[in-house]
Amino acid sequence: MWIDILLLAELARGPRHGYELRREVEAATGHGLSNNSLYPRMRQFVDSGAVLRSAEEQEAKPPRHVYSITDVGRELLHDMLAELPEGGADQSREFHARLVNFAWLSPEEQLVVLDAREQALVINRDRVAALAAARVEPWSRRAFDHGIVRIDADRAWLAELRVEILRTAGPSDPRSDEEYR
CATH class of the missing domain: 1.10.287 (Helix Hairpins)
Known part of the structure; x- marks a missing residue:
């Protein structure tokens, strides 16, 4: 769940395309994030209404997808941050993902x-x-x-x-x- 928190928190800072999201989360955590884990998560967020996906045209290239958080996504982020489940409380990554976003x-x-x-x-x-x-x-x-x-x-x-x-x-x-x- 900590990766989900970091993805939504990054989107709360502003719209990002997938590569930017992956790069920011990897830089913040030192944890590699493959496209096979990033894009299914983003699809779930889009399907749930937490994130919007729009196409950004590029010259001589296919359009790239830009993701932005919705009010539903902000509420989801808040709920995820405010709740540290018993099984996650002893996991450093779960705790630190919340701690770095305590301002929410x-x-x-x-x-x-x-x-x-x-x-x-x-x-x-x-x-x-x-x-x-x-x-x-x-x-x-x-x-x-x-x-x-x-x-x-x-x-x-x-x-x-x-x-x-x-x-x-x-x-x-x-x-x-x-x-x-």
């Missing part, structure tokens, strides 16, 4: 996404800690301990993001900074 979400919605990620990290940390405790081989133990350190660093970073959101949200937000320290 209200502070309350941003906090919901951070909370889902935090829950996934806590579960993962407990799992890795149990594995580390069961290992006596030094290399296995070191690998698991390193995983715990990385998870703890991610959780500390989430706490910083949460505080920043709460500070910028203003007094209308029911949560306080102290609640998340």
